[in-house]
Amino acid sequence: MEREEKRIMKAAxxxxxxxxxxxxxxxxxxxxxxxxxxxxxxxxxxxxIHLWEMGMLPQYTNMIMGxxxxxxxxxxGSRTDLKVGDRVTQLPLWGPCGExxxxxxxxxxxCKNRVLPTGTYAVSPGSYAxxxxxxxxxxxxxxxxxxxxxxxxxxxASTPYAxxxxxxxxxxxxxxxxxxxxxxxxxxxxxKYFGAELVAMSEVNDFRMKTNNELGYVDIMFDARDxxxxxxxxxxxxxxxxxxxxECTGNDAAMxxxxxxxxxxxxxxILGIAVKGYTLPxxxxxxxxxxxxxxLGYSESEFDxxxxxxxxxxxxxxPQYTSDCKLSEVESKFEWLQSPKCxxxxxxxxxxxx
Numbered sequence: 001m002e003r004e005e006k007r008i009m010k011a012a013x014x015x016x017x018x019x020x021x022x023x024x025x026x027x028x029x030x031x032x033x034x035x036x037x038x039x040x041x042x043x044x045x046x047x048x049i050h051l052w053e054m055g056m057l058p059q060y061t062n063m064i065m066g067x068x069x070x071x072x073x074x075x076x077g078s079r080t081d082l083k084v085g086d087r088v089t090q091l092p093l094w095g096p097c098g099e100x101x102x103x104x105x106x107x108x109x110x111c112k113n114r115v116l117p118t119g120t121y122a123v124s125p126g127s128y129a130x131x132x133x134x135x136x137x138x139x140x141x142x143x144x145x146x147x148x149x150x151x152x153x154x155x156x157a158s159t160p161y162a163x164x165x166x167x168x169x170x171x172x173x174x175x176x177x178x179x180x181x182x183x184x185x186x187x188x189x190x191x192k193y194f195g196a197e198l199v200a201m202s203e204v205n206d207f208r209m210k211t212n213n214e215l216g217y218v219d220i221m222f223d224a225r226d227x228x229x230x231x232x233x234x235x236x237x238x239x240x241x242x243x244x245x246x247e248c249t250g251n252d253a254a255m256x257x258x259x260x261x262x263x264x265x266x267x268x269x270i271l272g273i274a275v276k277g278y279t280l281p282x283x284x285x286x287x288x289x290x291x292x293x294x295x296l297g298y299s300e301s302e303f304d305x306x307x308x309x310x311x312x313x314x315x316x317x318x319p320q321y322t323s324d325c326k327l328s329e330v331e332s333k334f335e336w337l338q339s340p341k342c343x344x345x346x347x348x349x350x351x352x353x354x
């Protein structure tokens with residue numbers, strides 16, 4: 001019987017530390033509530049790679065990742081405004097309670113009771129599969145004229161948008177972005193959007209340096225491998241330091257550089273995931289009167305704001321999209337994205353059949 005009358009689907013599952021396998025799992029079953037979606041385009045996120053590395057932990061073993069996606073509706077569940085075949089994207093949250101302080105104040109992505117982001121825990125499977133499900137209220141129709149790739153890129157573009165909007169980057173500010181991956185690249189782009197006078201970036205990967213230079217949002221590119229890098233960063237600001245340093249690497253050396261090059265009373269915005277932690281030198285942190293602000297995700301309204309900007313062609317998310325892959329190739333792409341020789345910024349899964 002062909003895949004048990006199609007009750008079984010293929011999925012890429014984390015089965016251990018740095019171990020992923022293509023497995024057969026049960027296909028989602030319609031229950032009249034949740035929306036069932038067939039993905040058409042799914043982005044590989046840096047946080048997915050971190051979770052793959054930590055796959056030996058119980059909450060991550062047997063996990064199906066994937067939270068940057070676009071797809072088509074297979075079953076609309078309780079959403080009467082949706083129909084089979086509608087093109088949609090989704091905010092990757094899972095079961096916000098709607099009653100806690102964070103939910104009541106519009107931060108359902110930070111729900112302290114039940115929120116488990118889609119594709120980030122074993123109990124909340126994501127879109128590295130032929131089908132996935134969503135809480136009905138978190139599904140968004142893709143606007144006419146927007147491609148699936150653009151819709152899938154709204155999620156990674158929303159995190160730096162929410163952060164830079166919140167800290168209040170404005171005309172005349174000098175902004176340094178640490179890291180030229182997808183989040184850092186979008187952070188530089190948003191800094192320009194919000195009016196920053198000078199936007200610089202530090203990076204160690206030659207391809208990402210070249211790509212971000214060519215995108216046109218970065219005024220100065222610093223090679224973080226250069227022994228004179230700190231001196232050059234300070235010189236670029238006339239010795240005063242940077243108003244904002246956007247830390248997108250999760251790397252301790254980048255945090256040290258941020259503290260050394262920030263302006264007194266400046267702000268470090270933390271978007272990177274420091275799995276091994278940061279070291280904060282107390283004297284330097286106090287001497288700089290540093291403000292550190294960390295961000296996780298975005299609100300539903302911020303996601304919708306980014307979608308509108310992309311739909312209206314006021315923010316272009318496609319230049320950072322560099323290549324495609326099959327679902328069965330995901331683990332090899334994880335390894336590739338970690339390589340110093342990597343020549344990609346954002347890889348999308350677009351083939352789910354093999």
